[in-house]
Amino acid sequence: MVESTWEHRYTPLLPEIAVATDAVMVKLCVKLLGLDAEQLTGFSGVGNQTLIAIKSTPSKLPWLPGIRYFGADVDVPGLYMPTHLQPTLPLKLIAQAFARRLVVLPCVVIPAGVIAASDQVFSISEARPLSKVFLQRQVDQGVAQKIIDHPVDSQTSGQ
């Protein structure tokens, strides 16, 4: 088995997906909740309790400290990776490996160290247009998770 590592990308990819986790996710969703419905047009996303991935045109993607950006190479348009990194193995080979593991493209690949200590891969094939309901649910889930992870901090900050 050949292991792929990541190296500096000479020309960064255009950012097409913004990923935020934990407290940054909550801040990002609160920021997006401040937009009106028309401004939300053009955004789609997926999320779970601790992570949100938002897709849009590069110039519309929001910015907050802590957001990580992902883009895709023209060779494999559905494989989103950190905009400043590239794998040492050919992209098509990586896409084939994902296909064998039933990872559905389009998907986001987060190498270890970019957000978490280990590699993460998740599909964004289920991404839906962003709605205020979805964003509010992400905020609620993020806040709840924070209380679970740091109960004392949450009580203190709530006072």
Place this chain on the structure above:
Amino acid sequence: MQTKIITAASSLRSAIKGATSGLIEREALADLIILAAVASEHLLVIGAPGTAKSAVVRRVAKAIGGKYFEYLLGRFTEPSELFGAIDLRKLRDGTIETETSGMLPEADVVFLDEVFLGSTAVLNTLLGVLNERVFSRGHTRIRCPLRVCVGASNAYPEDESLAAFADRFLIHTFVEPVPDSLLEELLKGGWAASSESAIPVCSLSDLDILTNAAKRANLDAVRNALSQCIRLLRKAGIELSDRRIVKSQMIIAAAAVLAGRENPSEADLWPLIYVIATETGQQSGREVLKDILDVSDNLTLNAATEDASFSPVARANRIVEHADNLFDSKPENGNRQSWNLQLESLGREIDSGFDPQKLPEKLQSVRQRITTHIENNGC
């Protein structure tokens, strides 16, 4: 000497800024005109009509305060339209002299649009002016003060004899129409630019200081790296004539002095990309030389440096300058939404374009400024 170089380079940087104010995506072209002028070389610009080629050259000429001559060449353009008419009074006395007053032979900066449409007579006379900086016709033989000739065309010539003429322009660049993402800026900048004109902010003596400094430069430190670049280009099938290879040293030296360095370093090899004659060759060259050009750095000609090398330093320089301009133009009150979005756009470019662990120090500071603003203003 170093101080004089830095002062002159700084004046030329102001000239470039002034000349490209309101013009979108044309700073690299202005940089290359200045680079060519300092190197005493000529620039060929290939691009569709209406891409502000002549506007940039005209504004740069005005900003550096030189005599300017421009002409749109056609198949039936007579040499006298460029070089001046025969002096009839002197002709009666039996001497053939050309009245060159206000014409190309007396200009410091020349712009020739559709340059390949010129007749053989025009191009042959031009060759003498471009190569030797001497205008010779009949009994007239004068030294031309020409600093730089910018030739423009819609396409690179396929005809072999014209390609040989194109080869006399050491620096080649290819101008694209403004991309979709910058159309708003094009409209806004174009509207503002129509009501303002460039004013002289430096003088030809600044060019002279740098040209002389470039001629004195010691290239020993970069010769091995330059040879390596040529070998890599040849290996990739990108050929440069021996003449262009030798001459490339002068524009590398010119780039160095424009960056404030008396002698070139590896940060000054990026102009080599523009010595490659064709657009596809330049694109391949960027890829082939990317590891070597990764250290490219030139604050005076940052747009051209970034275009040639896409080096992290050049990208960081542009972002820092943009951020400084943005913070300087912070709206006093009222709607700051557009201004905030521009700040966010810079933050996004920093975070998407650089490894957070290896962020250049000056970008860390810009990012911190943006973060503080966003957090304080609840954006």
